[in-house]
Amino acid sequence: MLRLASLTVIFALAAPTLAWGQNQPPAPPPTVVAPAGAQPAALPPPYPPYPPYPPYPPPEVTHPHRVFALTISPLHLLSPILELTGEIRASDKIGVALVAGGGKYSETTNGVKLSASVYEAGAQFRYYVVGDFRHGMQLGAELLYLHLSDSSLSAKGEGLAIGPFAGYKYTTDVGFTVDTQLGSERITARATSGASNASESDYIVLLNINVGWSF
Numbered sequence: 001m002l003r004l005a006s007l008t009v010i011f012a013l014a015a016p017t018l019a020w021g022q023n024q025p026p027a028p029p030p031t032v033v034a035p036a037g038a039q040p041a042a043l044p045p046p047y048p049p050y051p052p053y054p055p056y057p058p059p060e061v062t063h064p065h066r067v068f069a070l071t072i073s074p075l076h077l078l079s080p081i082l083e084l085t086g087e088i089r090a091s092d093k094i095g096v097a098l099v100a101g102g103g104k105y106s107e108t109t110n111g112v113k114l115s116a117s118v119y120e121a122g123a124q125f126r127y128y129v130v131g132d133f134r135h136g137m138q139l140g141a142e143l144l145y146l147h148l149s150d151s152s153l154s155a156k157g158e159g160l161a162i163g164p165f166a167g168y169k170y171t172t173d174v175g176f177t178v179d180t181q182l183g184s185e186r187i188t189a190r191a192t193s194g195a196s197n198a199s200e201s202d203y204i205v206l207l208n209i210n211v212g213w214s215f
Contacts, residue, residue, distance in 0.1 A: 063173055066134050069095075071179050071212030079105050081118055085179070085210055092132040097124040099144060116148040116155075126167070134214070138167045142185065142206060159189035165206050171214045181208040 069087040076083040083101030090096050099122040106115045122144030130137040141164050149156040165183025183206040190199040 063134060064175075066171060066175070066214040069169075069171070069177050069179070069212060069214040071177055071210035073101075073208060073210050075207075075209060076101060076103070079103055079118070081105065081120075083120065085124075085208075085212075087124075087126070087133075087179075089133045093128045095124075095126040095128070095133055095138070097126065098122075099124065099142075105148060114150060116150040116157075119147045121145050122161075134169075134171045136169065138169060138181075140165055140167070140181075142181075142183070144185075155191065155193035157189060157191035159187050161185040161187040161204065161206075163203075163206055165208075167208070175213045175215065177210075177212050177214045179208070179210040179212070181206065 067089045069085075071085050071087075073083040073085070081101050081103035083099065085097050085099050087095045087097040099120065101118070101120045103118055104115060105118045106113065108114070122142060124140055124142045126138045126140035128136040128138050142162065144161045146159045146161070147156070148158070163183055163185030165181045167179065167181035167183075169177065169179045171177045185204050185206045186201065187204050188199070188201045190197070192198075
């Protein structure tokens with residue numbers, strides 16, 4: 001009985017101390033101090049970089065598909081002659097063109113002014129060595145027939161011209177077209193006036209600068 005009473009007294013005295021100790025935060029972990037001269041621990045290697053994405057191909061530029069070009073020659077308007085050229089797309093690399101024109105041609109020779117009606121018709125074959133029907137460099141040949149007549153003098157003349165050329169054509173996306181050609185032609189001409197006849201053959205420069213529209 002005495003021992004039990006002693007334990008009760010001791011427990012009563014120690015209870016506040018035990019309760020205070022239970023309410024205290026735990027002691028911090030001991031600080032580990034590296035010995036002098038020790039090297040710091042190595043960090044893990046970084047993650048390897050991701051491989052670069054392959055470059056995306058540039059978007060393909062598409063242009064409207066043109067199958068026919070109609071152009072006019074501003075130089076012929078000075079005569080004045082209206083000359084039209086219509087080119088058909090036979091394939092991406094090949095074009096076939098028809099040429100037609102008509103108007104008046106005036107010239108003053110030895111003080112005499114001559115004025116004649118002019119008609120012309122012809123054809124061209126074109127091969128686009130660079131580019132295509134819409135835009136590119138062309139090589140080709142032209143065959144052109146010309147007819148002149150002057151009713152006041154009862155005179156008329158006709159000629160046939162044929163020769164090669166090199167050219168370049170450009171068509172915008174909206175359809176505006178510029179078509180240029182430079183070459184050489186051999187022309188055979190014949191003229192009649194009353195009972196007299198004359199014929200001649202010569203080489204001339206082929207120069208076409210046309211503007212128009214493609215469809």
